[in-house]
Amino acid sequence: MSQEDGRQFRPNLVLIDHRRRRGWESRRKAARELHRLGQKHGIRETPALESIEKAMYRHETGRAAITDPVYRQLYCLAYDATPHDLFGAFEAVEDSRDHxxxxxxxxxxxxxxxxxxxxxxxxxxxxxxxxxxxxxxxxxxxxxxxxxxxxxxxxxxxxxxxxxxxxxxxxxxxxxxxxxxxxxxxxxxxxxxxxxxxxxxxxxxxxxxxxxxxxxxxxxxxxxxxxxxxxxxxxxxxxxxxxxxxxxxxxxxxxxxxxxxxxxxxxxFGIKGVSSGYASWSGVVYYPTAPDRALTEGEFVACELATQSLWAYCEFLNSQIEAGRDPVVPPEYGWRFLRGMRSRMTTPRPRETGQHRSLRNAVLQTSDLVPHLAQAIETLRELNEG
Structure with a gap:
């Protein structure tokens, strides 16, 4: 961060990156382009070239927020980007901690x-x-x-x-x-x-x-x-x-x-007062707000190990089919085995807690493992009966 009079400024890396992507290494060159676009599009409030260059310096170094509608419009025109891409929203209040x-x-x-x-x-x-x-x-x-x-x-x-x-x-x-x-x-x-x-x-x-x-x-x-x-x-x-x-x-x-x-x-899949948990196709996140009552990290890991092991097995089987080949697997790991694994993954255990069930259901739903298993079972069963 840069400093001035004891204050710290956060450089606007987005604006700097967009300028350099256009091949404009100097702000002077970029300012000329913004000035030209302002005149071309009939923006009557287009500032003078020198003013644009000074404003770009203040915007890129973080010394000034980009609140002037004219500059917001000029940047969007010059960088062929939306206001959200360039400016986003800065009203969120961050915690005082650093990390x-x-x-x-x-x-x-x-x-x-x-x-x-x-x-x-x-x-x-x-x-x-x-x-x-x-x-x-x-x-x-x-x-x-x-x-x-x-x-x-x-x-x-x-x-x-x-x-x-x-x-x-x-x-x-x-x-x-x-x-x-x-x-x-x-x-x-x-x-x-x-x-x-x-x-x-x-x-x-x-x-x-x-x-x-x-x-x-x-x-x-x-x-x-x-x-x-x-x-x-x-x-x-x-x-x-x-x-x-x-x-x-x-x-x-x-x-x-x-x-x-x-x-x-x-x-x-979080429990109010106990934990916050979210699952998606991309991944899973969990925060135990009450560690003595929340899921343990080992339980969290065990669920994913089981899910991903079966997902990878089904992916192999389905990739063989899509390549025009019949999957060859040992009989003990054929369709009956996968049917049993599907039951293991989807059926609640007698001593399973509500938190375990919520985690399991969320991971199964977002991973699409159940339809993946169904496709693999059907394929292996057809090969066995054929």
Whole structure:
């Protein structure tokens, strides 16, 4: 941040990025273009060239807010953008604290086949895991990002579960980190599996879940922040690899925090006075406001491990079908096995609490696992009967 008379200013990275994207390295050159557009479009209040250049300096360095309608119109014309893209809304009141702390849980599944799982269990001395929803083995693996466990299911799926405790000044910073880290994590996982198995097994996707440790917000702002955290990609451009990625994301975040954020595919599974929890196709977020009565982190993780292991298995089966091949699987992991797994995932347990049921239902609904299982069961049953 820049300083003047003891005050701190936050540079407007969005405006700077848009100017540079147009190839206008100097403000003088950009000011000429804004002046030309003002005259071309008959904007009678278009300021003089020198005034535009001075205003651009104040706007880009954060010394002045962009409140003048003339400048808002000129910027939109010059950068071919909407007011929301460039200016957003800045009325949200932020907490006085600087950062929030979150534990990121990344679930990185890969289908490797039943024989490969047998090899991994033997070579890496994977041990049976108690307390999981489905039978599996696991072991700890070294990862530069933080604690990481490799889980293996006998029906051919491996999941790397990477845990990273992180501190961010806003959700925008997490969204930018998330996108960059996902690429690195998938490459690392693929390389690690190839080192153990000798053949390539590219990771197919990552499911991110966040356990809020220390929030930055309170009240309605906390609720909005958790919703954004559930779908962080909403803050990013589709082409979000440029220098202005973070600046743009921060601008969008401030707008959403001011206006509120709703998304039709987000499912609320929190319990008032106990927890706040949201699930979506993009991920899951949970904040235990009353830790002694809320879900535990282990319960949170177990639900996702079971869901993603079966999702990855069904994805493999359906990908074989779409490629014009009949899936070949051991009989013990055929349609009857999947039918049993569907019952395990969808049927409440006798001692299951309301919180467990809410979590399970939210994750199943947003992951689309049930229709995914139904398609796989139908396919394997047709092959068996054919």
């Amino acid at each position: 929030f702390v979150v534990r990121s849980h990344k679930f990185i599944p890969t289908f490797v086949g039943t024989e490969a799982v047998v090899r991994l269990i033997a070579d890496l001395d994977l041990t049976p895991q108690l307390g999981q929803w489905t039978d599996c083995h696991s072991t700890s693996v070294e990862h530069p990002g933080g604690p990481c466990d490799m889980y293996a299911w006998p029906f051919g799926v491996v999941i790397y579960h990477l845990v990273e405790e992180l501190e961010f000044p806003n959700v925008a910073a997490l969204a930018v980190w998330r996108q960059a880290s996902y690429r690195d994590n998938m490459l690392w996982t693929s390389d690690d599996l190839e080192a153990h198995l000798g053949t390539p097994h590219p990771a197919s996707y990552i499911l991110g879940a966040y356990w809020m440790v220390k929030p930055l917000w309170s009240g309605g702002l906390l609720d909005t922040a958790l919703r954004i955290l559930c779908t962080p990609k909403v803050l990013l451009r589709r082409d979000s690899d440029g220098d202005g990625t973070l600046g743009h994301a921060e601008l969008v975040e401030r707008s959403l925090m001011a206006e509120g954020y709703e998304h039709g595919e987000i499912v609320d």
